[in-house]
Amino acid sequence: MTYGTVTKDEIAIFRSITDPERVSTGESVIELHSKDESFHKRCKPEVVIFPKSSEEISKILKVANERGIPVTPWGAGTSLEGNPLPCMGGIVMDMQEMNRILEEREGDFQVVVEPGVVYKDLNKKFSKKGLFFPPDPGASATIGGMVANNASGIQTLKYGATKDYVMRLEVVLPTGEIINVGSNAVKSSSGYDLCRLFTGSEGTLGVITQITLRLAPLPLHFTAVLVNFNSVEDATQSIYQIMCTGIVPAALEFLDTNVIEAINLYKDTNLEEKPTLFMEFHGSNEAGLKEELSLIEEISISNKCSLYEAGIGRQERDRLWEARYDTFESMKNANKGMEIIIIDTAVPLSKYPKMVDFARNEAISKGIKGYIFGHAGSGNLHMGLIKDPKDAEQAERGMEANDAIVRCAIDLGGTATGxxxxxxxxxxFMAHEHGPSLEVMKRIKTLLDPNGIMNPGKVFF
Ligand SMILES: Cc1cc2nc3c(=O)[nH]c(=O)nc-3n(C[C@H](O)[C@H](O)[C@H](O)COP(=O)(O)OP(=O)(O)OC[C@H]3O[C@@H](n4cnc5c(N)ncnc54)[C@H](O)[C@@H]3O)c2cc1C
Known part of the structure; x- marks a missing residue:
């Protein structure tokens, strides 16, 4: 597919659809929308539009579709895989002006929002009402970006991913047609699940303009646990055994020694520099939580833990989670001037110890510094591989390690991206992971976006 450049006449048309000041070709705005949080190279859009309504978006998409102009939706640009980068130029559609909470339906534990609402703001507002939207990627992401990436996070283990909270969506298709998918009912068997199709579609099928989310009640009681081990193997065996008990921690995070070292350096903490598990448990009463903890302690001791600290108070628990959330910044701080390839695989739980072992050995054998961490209870392994942008040969080894680790995850029955x-x-990796069903995905893309204007160059080649 070839795309032309956006002409002055087309910019004038977009300005007539919106307010002229919400269509920008200014250098600083273009720069800001040419890089996400990944190492992927900068791609500049030709114009950035800040729409305020579905109707405006519909008119813009009609023009773009007729003239073959690429359109890439943009939430907060916190993606780690180049997802919102306009790699074919054209329009970036920044959703930040559409940030209203439209309807609070507390009786049904639901809320209707525009896509530009930042999930942390939503949770702050609803915490007063005892409710929250649990998927928590840590970064200041928008709800639209989270739905489009099907984001999840630390508490997904107990509460699920974004897809488990999306009930209805309003979507503007590339033709300009505005559709509503999903239902307010908790269950439905009515037809194909188009909500799930658009969730995780990364802006390649249409622009999401309204989202009805399910909310969860805030937990009444919680407790946090920190465990250190002398070896990675002991830590990963414990993860598997904990998950086999049937206890579902709210969070179960694994951090290797390199990560703890980087956190200590960045946060000025004095965590023991050993393979570590951070865990959190939520429950309706303290007695139940205590019972769960005694089992966790037993497993940790049987795997020769060097430290088991339970019942951590709120302040210390918040400090631990803050440190965990700053893992990415800590790695950047410890490796100034370097680029970080972030690996994000997920495997079946029984394969987690093998996956961690493979990833560690792969980095060592390629002579690349690696940081292993992740939402271990969900089988999600993250690894930061450090590469020097000025050393082409080392960068190549880094990418070789990345590719081998991702392929290993797929071969273990997992996925290239958790x-x-x-x-x-x-x-x-899409063909390796999906085989012939990748062709079906491509046909769906062509059906909904025949001119290929929506976020081209993503998901498929
Ligand atoms: C430090 C750090 C930690 C992170 N940890 C996690 C984590 O634990 N879990 C996790 O899942 N992610 C994590 N991420 C990645 C990122 O924060 C999430 O993927 C997040 O959901 C992206 O949201 P965003 O608003 O920044 O969207 P963007 O990055 O702007 O966009 C994401 C995708 O959504 C599309 N899009 C945006 N808005 C719309 C819309 N309205 N309609 C259609 N398409 C749209 C874009 O085109 C793009 O493809 C992390 C990122 C950082 C920097």
Missing amino acids: EHGVGIGKRK
């Missing part, structure tokens, strides 16, 4: 999406970086 939560960050395909974007640019994971396209090369």
